[in-house]
Amino acid sequence: MSFTMIVFYVLSAILLFSAFRVITAKNPVHAALWLVLAFFTSAGHWLLLEAEFLAISLVLVYVGAVMVLFLFVVMMLDINVEQLREGFWRHFPLAATVGLIMAAEMALILAAPETRLADYAAAAPLAADASNVKQLGLEIYTTYLMPFELAAVLLLLAIVAAIALTQRERKDGKYIDPARQVEVKAADRVRVVKMDAVREEAPQTEAADAAQSQ
Structure with a gap:
């Protein structure tokens, strides 16, 4: 070995x-x-x-x-860790069985004589100045373009699903409902009020106050 x-x-x-x-x-x-x-x-x-x-x-x-x-x-x-781990050991046998089945399938694929790993093992060694970054880019955007795009879509769906599952209404939180925010019109938020002009009185001097007191 x-x-x-x-x-x-x-x-x-x-x-x-x-x-x-x-x-x-x-x-x-x-x-x-x-x-x-x-x-x-x-x-x-x-x-x-x-x-x-x-x-x-x-x-x-x-x-x-x-x-x-x-x-x-x-x-x-x-x-709350205890709440998250509720039912863990109850579902563990089923999860372990599925994991063992997947491991056995991968082992059978790798051990099969017609597997593509033999082709890579028999391939000529790479040159010293070979760029695996360039080769990776060529493989992703040519041979595996559709699986790459599909993986990107699945990741996007996972992000959206995680946000949707964890989004809960809290009584002590302040948030905006996008649906109600879109329905709002300018007339509902802004109101023009007409008021008569008010003229402020000129401040009285001490002499005027004395004259009025006489």
């Missing part, structure tokens, strides 16, 4: 364990930190595949930006 295969199996074991701890950790901060470890090990897999751009993008974007945002949100919000 080569050194590359040893590193691959070690990173895979760490990735599987950290992914399992993400869903079983009781503390959401600990779960986020386990997810950071999973991202780092995934970046190691990309490095083994000689995709340095994807590896550094995974570390910078997800570990350096997304997970920091998650940690800030988790630590600043008062989250």
